Amino acid sequence: MYGGGVEVEHLRKVFGRKTAVEDVSFTVEPGAVVGLLGPNGAGKTTVVNCLSTLVPLDGGRASVAGHDVAGDPAGVRASIALTGQFAAVDGVLTGRQNLVLFGRLLKLDRRAAAARAEELLTAFGLGEAADKPVASYSGGMRRRLDLAASLVVKRPVIFLDEPTTGLDPAGRQEMWEIVSGLREEGATLLLTTQYLEEADRLADRIVLIDHGRVIAEGTPGELKKRVGGQVCEVRAEPREQVLRTLRERFGDVVESGGTVTVRGADSETLAEVVAVLREACVEADDIQLRRPTLDEVFFVLTGRAPARRTGEEARS
Amino acid sequence: MSTITETGLLAGRNLRRFAKSPQLVADAVMFPLILLFLMLLVFGELVGAATHGGRYIDRLAPVIVLFSAAYGAVGTGVGFFTDLRSGIVDRFRSMNISRLSVLAGRIVGDLVRAVLVAAVTTAVAHLAGFRFTGGPLAVLGFFAVVALFAWIFLWLAVVVAMAASSEQAVSGALNTPVTLLLFLSSGFVPVEQFPGWLQPVVRANPLSLAGDALVGLSGGGPVLLPVLFTGAWAVAATVILVPLAVRLYK
Numbered sequence: 001m002y003g004g005g006v007e008v009e010h011l012r013k014v015f016g017r018k019t020a021v022e023d024v025s026f027t028v029e030p031g032a033v034v035g036l037l038g039p040n041g042a043g044k045t046t047v048v049n050c051l052s053t054l055v056p057l058d059g060g061r062a063s064v065a066g067h068d069v070a071g072d073p074a075g076v077r078a079s080i081a082l083t084g085q086f087a088a089v090d091g092v093l094t095g096r097q098n099l100v101l102f103g104r105l106l107k108l109d110r111r112a113a114a115a116r117a118e119e120l121l122t123a124f125g126l127g128e129a130a131d132k133p134v135a136s137y138s139g140g141m142r143r144r145l146d147l148a149a150s151l152v153v154k155r156p157v158i159f160l161d162e163p164t165t166g167l168d169p170a171g172r173q174e175m176w177e178i179v180s181g182l183r184e185e186g187a188t189l190l191l192t193t194q195y196l197e198e199a200d201r202l203a204d205r206i207v208l209i210d211h212g213r214v215i216a217e218g219t220p221g222e223l224k225k226r227v228g229g230q231v232c233e234v235r236a237e238p239r240e241q242v243l244r245t246l247r248e249r250f251g252d253v254v255e256s257g258g259t260v261t262v263r264g265a266d267s268e269t270l271a272e273v274v275a276v277l278r279e280a281c282v283e284a285d286d287i288q289l290r291r292p293t294l295d296e297v298f299f300v301l302t303g304r305a306p307a308r309r310t311g312e313e314a315r316s
Numbered sequence: 317m318s319t320i321t322e323t324g325l326l327a328g329r330n331l332r333r334f335a336k337s338p339q340l341v342a343d344a345v346m347f348p349l350i351l352l353f354l355m356l357l358v359f360g361e362l363v364g365a366a367t368h369g370g371r372y373i374d375r376l377a378p379v380i381v382l383f384s385a386a387y388g389a390v391g392t393g394v395g396f397f398t399d400l401r402s403g404i405v406d407r408f409r410s411m412n413i414s415r416l417s418v419l420a421g422r423i424v425g426d427l428v429r430a431v432l433v434a435a436v437t438t439a440v441a442h443l444a445g446f447r448f449t450g451g452p453l454a455v456l457g458f459f460a461v462v463a464l465f466a467w468i469f470l471w472l473a474v475v476v477a478m479a480a481s482s483e484q485a486v487s488g489a490l491n492t493p494v495t496l497l498l499f500l501s502s503g504f505v506p507v508e509q510f511p512g513w514l515q516p517v518v519r520a521n522p523l524s525l526a527g528d529a530l531v532g533l534s535g536g537g538p539v540l541l542p543v544l545f546t547g548a549w550a551v552a553a554t555v556i557l558v559p560l561a562v563r564l565y566k
Contacts, residue, residue, distance in 0.1 A: 052410045077412040088403035092333045104325050105413050107318070133336070149407070 004066040005030040005188040006051065006157060012059030013046050013212075020046040021212045023060070028205075030156070033189040035203030037196065037294070043212035044192035045085060048161045051190070052082045065156050065188075081150035081158045085165060088146055091135040095126050095145050098134060099152055106153040113152075120148040124178065140171025147178060158182060160191045164198060176201060196294030206294075210302050220294065227292045227300045232265035232273050236284040245280045246273065265289060319414040326408075326421025327428065330395070334429055340391060344433050348384035349440055352376065355504060356444060377441035378458075378530030379503025382465050382523050384437050385430040386494045389469035392426045393486040396477040419565055423470050430466035431459055448534050458533040461543060464550045465526040469494070471557035478564040497523045522549040 006028035013021040021043040028034040036044045049055045051062055053073040061068065067075030089098045096117050103113030121130045124144040129137060134145060143163065150158070163179065164172040179202055183189060193199050199206045200220045208216040208223065216223055235258060236242045242260050247253045249272070252263040262269060270289045277284055334340055360372045399405045399422075408418045438446070438458075448455050473490055480486045498504070500514070501523040510518050518524055526549075528542035 049406075054406055054409055074412055077410060080410065082407065082410040084403045084406055086403040088407040090329065090333065090404060091402075092336050093329070097332070101325060101329055102407075102411075105322055105408075105411060 004063060005032060006034075006062070006064050006190055008047070008051070008060070008062045010060035011047065011050060011057060011062055013043075013050055013055065014058045019212055021050070024209065024212070024214050025060075026207045026214065026217060028157075028188055028190050030188050031186050032205065033183050033191060033203045035199030035206045036190060036192040036209060037194070037199040037203075037206050037298075038192075038209040039194055042209045044194075044209060045161055046212075047209075048082070048084075048159050048190065048192055051076075052080055052159055053077055079156055081155040083143075083147045083150045083158075083160050083163060085161045089134050089142065089149055092133060094131050094133055095121060095137070095141075096130045098145060098149055102149045103152045108153065116152055120151065124148045125174065138171070140167050140174060143167060143171065143175060144178065147175075151182075157188045157190070160189065162192055162194065164193070164195070172198075196298065200294050208298065208301060216297075216301050221291075223294065223297045224291045227297050228264045230265050230289050231292050231296070232262040232269050233286070233288050233290060234260045234262070234273060234277070234284055235286040236260070236277065236282050238282075241280065242277070242282055242284075245276060245282070249276050263292075319417050319420070322413045322417035323420040323424055326417060327425030330422060330425030331429060333395070334391075334425075344384065344388050344391060344429075345436055348380050348387060348433075348437055351383065352380040352437070352441060352444070355380075359504065371445065373441065373445045374447075374535045375503060375527070375531055377438065377444070377446040378534060379498070379501060379523065379527045380441065381434045381437045381462060381530065382503075382526050383494070383498050384433050385462055385466040386469045386497065386523070388426065388430050388433060388466070389473040390487050390490045390494065392422065392470050393473035393477045393480075393490050394483055395426075396422055396474050397480060397483055397486045400477065415566065416562070419474060419561060422474060423467075426470050427463055427466055430470075431463055434459060434462045446534070449536055450533060454533045457539070457543075458530055461526055461529045461533065461546060464546055465522065467550055468522060468553040468557075471553055471561055475557050475561050475564065478561065497521055501527060503527045522546060525549065 008027070009025050011021055011024040012019070024043070024047060026034065026036075036047060038044050046055070050057050051064055051069060053069060053076050057070060061070065063069060064076045065079035067079060069076055089095075090101070093101070099117035099120055100113045103116050104110070108116060118130075121127050124147070126141060126145060126148070129141060134142060137145065147160070147163065160179065164175050167175060176198070179189070179191070183202070191199070191202060203220070205217070205219055206223055207214055216226065218226070234242060234246070239255065239258065239260065243253065243255050246260060246262060250262045250269070254261050254263070262273060265273075267289065270287065273287060274284075277287075334344075355376055356373060405418060409415060448458070469490075473486075476489045477486050480489060500510075500518055501521050502518055503523065507515055507518050507524070525542050525545040528537070529539060529546050531537050532539035532542060
């Protein structure tokens with residue numbers, strides 16, 4: 001195994017006239033999971049492509065597992081597993097044939113490649129589909145096979161580029177469990193995602209990136225704190241009256257989806273809200289104090305809402 | 317050494333993909349054969365009369381074999397384009413294998429495929445009266461020329477695949493020249509039957525030259541010169557297309 005995790009300093013990447021990544025710096029400590037979080041087109045994939053030596057850097061420097069990305073690309077490639085945004089497996093071949101092919105390319109002999117393929121197929125819940133062509137797999141199965149393909153030979157650093165984009169909730173859940181497993185095995189993981197809940201759930205640290213720049217960095221807890229304390233959520237009818245009453249008393253009150261939210265709250269705020277509502281003779285269905293979600297963090301830091309899953313409400 | 321192993325593995329993957337895709341196989345084998353019989357039926361007597369008694373099948377079969385190789389390159393271009401877009405090439409590139417083995421695997425695999433398809437086409441042409449009269453060495457030479465000819469179009473195909481923006485663009489950019497070369501060759505119609513100003517083009521057409529070489533190697537006739545000319549085309553393609561492909565790939 002190598003020493004370092006991932007170090008990125010002032011990374012810059014330009015495509016033609018468009019600056020895709022500008023002055024991005026962050027570190028992934030060995031054994032840590034860092035989530036590179038940002039909306040579509042923020043530059044996340046470009047960062048991963050630079051780090052996995054697929055595209056050259058235009059500025060700054062980066063090292064992976066102690067190997068300089070520009071100076072020793074072969075060393076980097078020998079230290080990484082990359083799972084891209086699109087399932088990069090052969091659709092015509094079977095799952096097993098895919099894994100054996102990648103194993104053989106990574107210098108396993110015939111027998112070792114077959115054994116490793118069997119092991120991964122079982123571990124990733126693909127045992128039954130092992131000898132069917134990948135084209136017949138579901139989206140979730142393809143992603144799992146894709147991840148398995150990048151893990152045929154164990155590498156100290158794993159890049160996961162949007163591992164759950166386009167998956168249904170069940171597929172996402174399975175993927176999360178697999179990633180959590182890798183994390184427990186001590187892999188150094190850099191994960192990109194547009195989904196706040198995903199970064200919140202899987203990453204130790206989050207690097208928030210937008211328009212190719214880092215706009216915030218920290219643990220999920222630290223980022224939430226930057227929005228300023230907690231929020232107090234009230235569900236009560238009639239809503240207009242509740243909103244009016246609370247706005248008279250507190251500065252930052254917003255309403256969305258049937259919930260009135262008082263920002264910058266603490267436990268005293270909670271007591272006050274209860275008192276104010278009692279005064280106004282409103283009976284609340286629910287009052288709770290909670291930390292802000294990463295959606296709210298994103299909104300505060302960038303001034304706009306982050307990318308959303310379509311077709312379902314993904315927020316917990 | 318490991319580059320050779322990797323190339324072999326990746327070539328094997330391409331061949332396996334081909335064998336597992338019935339419509340690809342049908343297209344690669346059937347279309348040239350349909351063309352063979354169609355031309356034989358429609359033009360057989362007409363051209364036969366114009367070639368001073370030579371049998372049309374002796375000229376036609378080699379050209380169809382070459383056409384199947386060039387036509388197969390369209391599949392190479394589309395296949396490589398799909399690989400590039402699907403992300404699997406990025407996966408290969410992010411692995412610590414030689415970057416050239418991906419290109420080499422594509423070329424070697426499809427070269428083998430071209431020769432296999434040529435063998436099938438030749439076998440069917442045999443049923444239609446096509447014969448080898450020059451012995452086993454000439455047969456070997458015949459397929460070597462087919463491979464040499466395929467080499468030109470395979471590199472063209474990978475360059476087009478890397479430069480194109482859509483799958484349609486790839487097949488369009490390859491189909492047109494391949495079809496043009498076929499009709500502007502001396503295989504369907506003897507050179508003398510073309511208008512004078514077009515004859516130099518027909519003569520310089522690699523399909524005509526390689527066709528002449530194959531005619532010489534199967535039924536007898538001049539071999540050395542047409543083989544040299546075909547070789548010249550292959551060298552030119554290598555000098556221009558291979559560095560271009562490698563640069564685009566990197």
